[in-house]
Amino acid sequence: MRELVELAAREVGQRIRWEGSGVDECGEDVDSERVLVRINPRYLRPTEVDPLLGDAGKARSKLAWTPRAMFAERVGETVTPYLEHARRDAMVARDGY
Secondary structure (H helix, E strand, C coil): CHHHHHHHHHHCCCCEEEECCHHHCEEEECCCCCEEEECCHHHCCCCCCCCCCCCCHHHHHHHCCCCCCCHHHHHHHHHHHHHHHHHHHHHHHHHCC
16 A cells, blocks of 8 residues: 555655554655555454465466556556546636636
């Protein structure tokens, strides 16, 4: 999740610094020091498993598969339309339409 948050923040021109640990961890904007991300214990899994990491090696070797886009590109593709929508909303609110 940290990587996702950092990449999404970068898309909107922010950098995240992580402070604390466990449920007290939060992500702050490096420049403004404003807290942008907090851990909500409500959403933690009651019995967490060891970190899960995917490995596409078998798909590459057995199926000759290669990814068309990397994770960072997908995050950008996801964030960009929302950012454009937010900009339009801000313009409409500003201009009173």
